[in-house]
Amino acid sequence: MTLFNINSKLCDIIFYDSSVISVINRFGINLGVGDYTVAEICRSHNLDENFLIVIINTFLNEKYFPERLLKTYSITKIVNYLEKTNSYYEQFQLPNIERHFNLLIMKSNADDGNLHLLKRFFDEMKNELLFRINFDRQEWFPQLLQLGNTTLDEDIELDNIPESAHPIEDKLNDLKSFFIIHLKGKYDVNLCQAVVSSIIALEKDLKQNNRIRERILLPFERALTE
Amino acid sequence: MAASVRTIAVIGFDALQLYSITELIRRENDYVILDTLDEQCDIDSIDAFIITPSEFVSRFDLFLTKRTKTLILADKVSSVGMDMSVSVVAINSRLSEIEEAISVLLNSAECGAISNSELSARERDVLKEIASGKIIKEVADTLNISVNTVLTHRKNISAKLGIRSVSGLSVYALMNGIIK
Numbered sequence: 001m002t003l004f005n006i007n008s009k010l011c012d013i014i015f016y017d018s019s020v021i022s023v024i025n026r027f028g029i030n031l032g033v034g035d036y037t038v039a040e041i042c043r044s045h046n047l048d049e050n051f052l053i054v055i056i057n058t059f060l061n062e063k064y065f066p067e068r069l070l071k072t073y074s075i076t077k078i079v080n081y082l083e084k085t086n087s088y089y090e091q092f093q094l095p096n097i098e099r100h101f102n103l104l105i106m107k108s109n110a111d112d113g114n115l116h117l118l119k120r121f122f123d124e125m126k127n128e129l130l131f132r133i134n135f136d137r138q139e140w141f142p143q144l145l146q147l148g149n150t151t152l153d154e155d156i157e158l159d160n161i162p163e164s165a166h167p168i169e170d171k172l173n174d175l176k177s178f179f180i181i182h183l184k185g186k187y188d189v190n191l192c193q194a195v196v197s198s199i200i201a202l203e204k205d206l207k208q209n210n211r212i213r214e215r216i217l218l219p220f221e222r223a224l225t226e
Numbered sequence: 227m228a229a230s231v232r233t234i235a236v237i238g239f240d241a242l243q244l245y246s247i248t249e250l251i252r253r254e255n256d257y258v259i260l261d262t263l264d265e266q267c268d269i270d271s272i273d274a275f276i277i278t279p280s281e282f283v284s285r286f287d288l289f290l291t292k293r294t295k296t297l298i299l300a301d302k303v304s305s306v307g308m309d310m311s312v313s314v315v316a317i318n319s320r321l322s323e324i325e326e327a328i329s330v331l332l333n334s335a336e337c338g339a340i341s342n343s344e345l346s347a348r349e350r351d352v353l354k355e356i357a358s359g360k361i362i363k364e365v366a367d368t369l370n371i372s373v374n375t376v377l378t379h380r381k382n383i384s385a386k387l388g389i390r391s392v393s394g395l396s397v398y399a400l401m402n403g404i405i406k
Contacts, residue, residue, distance in 0.1 A: 114401050121397050167391060174394030181388050182398065 001061050006039040006049045013038070013056060019201060022093070023059050026084040027052060051077060059208045070216050078216060079141050085209050086133040089202065094126055097198040104191040114185065118178055125171035129206075132168065144217060147224045166210065172203040233258040233271055234332070238278035239299075247276060247299075250328050257332070274331050297331040299324070315374065326371050330378045345386060350404060352379040356392060357399035 004013050010033045013020055021031065027047055038056075042049035054069055070078070101122060105115050179196045234257045236247050248259050260272070263285075275296040277285075282298050298314045315327040326348075333346055345353065355365040362380070366373045384390050389398055399405045 117397050117400055121393065124393060170390040171394060174389045174391050174397075177388035178394075178397070178401075182401065184401075 001064060003057050003061070003064065004038070004053060006042070006053050007037050008053075009035050010038055010041050011035055013060075017060050019204060020056055020060060022088060022201065022205060023056060024052075025092075026081075026088045048077070051081075055081060058212070059205075062208070065211055065215065067215055070212065071220075075144055075147065075217075075220055078212065079144050082209065082212065082217070083137070083141060085205070086136055089129060089205070090133055093198065093202045093205065094129065097122065097195060097202065098126070100191055100194040100198060104188055104195055107191060108185075108187045114183070115187070118175065121171070121178070122175060125168060125175065128171070129168050144221060147221070169203065169206055169210070172199060172206065175199050176203065232273040232332070233260065234274050234276065235260040235263060235272045236276045237261065237263060238281035243299075247328070250325055251276075251332065253325075276328065276331065297327055315372070322370075323372055323375070326375050327378075330375055330382065333382060345383060349379055349383050349386075352376060353383055353395060353399055354404050356380065356383075357396040357405045359396075 002016060004016075010024070010029070014024075014031075014033070024030075024033075028045055029041060029047075033041060036044075038053055039049045041047075042052055051073055054066055054073075057064055058066065058070070101119055105119060108115060176196065176199050179192065179199070183192070234251055236244060236251070236259055239247060239261075244261055248261075251257055251259060277296065277298055279298055279300045282296070300314055315324060329348070333349075351369055352365060355368055356362075360368065362373055362376050366376045369376070383395070387395070387398055389395055396405070
């Protein structure tokens with residue numbers, strides 16, 4: 001497991017795993033990062049360098065979850081990050097999959113209807129994710145922000161967090177399996193690869209950020225409302 | 227697809243019960259059956275266990291850490307679904323139910339060894355019912371098997387196909403002509 005710090009060069013982090021580009025984008029950092037360190041770039045963008053590096057490390061490492069550290073940040077900061085994440089799904093990642101999917105269907109002459117079935121399945125997953133985003137935006141996040149600009153007391157009992165079902169992640173996993181294992185017929189290979197890559201990118205993003213929702217936000221909400 | 231011979235340990239039963247169980251297993255396929263776990267025995271080479279509750283408890287650490295496919299034949303079943311790798315069936319259940327549970331166990335032991343196995347006929351039956359929108363209890367009633375067995379089939383289907391959601395299973399069933 002590689003952990004970066006605020007003195008790491010951002011370009012080195014991107015060279016290490018380019019999927020982090022989607023994370024820095026939602027903080028307003030675009031490519032063309034020069035050879036500046038995370039701390040230097042954060043200063044020029046007026047960002048909290050420690051928060052950014054925690055988010056980057058959490059995103060890159062499935063087995064790393066700095067629960068104590070994340071709890072030292074205000075709930076406003078975490079909610080703002082997740083709101084930007086939701087917007088990124090809505091404005092970039094979902095449309096990106098959809099665009100490639102539509103092109104794939106258009107350019108494939110397969111008449112067995114499999115791709116149309118898979119597209120319908122994608123639409124179902126997309127609608128569920130958009131519904132969740134809307135719920136976050138209209139109800140859950142405003143409620144959390146109303147609870148105050150507090151940090152979560154480390155001593156609060158966090159046991160008994162129920163195992164959450166992840167229907168959206170399950171569907172993304174299924175979609176990936178359909179393409180990788182069960183696809184039949186002749187299709188445009190480049191477009192197929194584009195669809196699969198964009199599905200995998202969204203699946204990873206959701207999975208990593210769900211950990212923040214479930215291990216930071218949900219316990220915070222329970223601790224302050226019970 | 228040729229599969230290597232699997233090893234099944236049947237532990238803790240009296241002679242008559244042991245004979246009945248091994249007969250049921252042999253009806254399924256050609257397996258090596260162990261009826262004791264001595265010191266020479268290589269535990270890692272065992273693909274599945276059929277055991278009594280007392281044996282399960284005495285070797286709890288072994289079964290839970292190794293997560294080997296395990297079926298407990300108990301006098302009384304109070305709860306099910308305690309662990310992904312463990313199934314429980316009452317020993318006084320109907321013979322068909324015990325047969326079904328053993329069949330599922332052996333199938334899932336194969337499933338662990340051959341990740342891209344085809345669905346068995348019974349799994350296709352279960353998939354058809356699930357993809358048609360039936361809940362687990364309805365599937366169990368329709369196929370005349372226990373809820374626990376349906377859940378194990380459902381788990382094996384998902385493992386074989388790499389598909390977790392019910393709507394994903396329905397899409398698979400449509401794509402493959404299992405439902406129309």
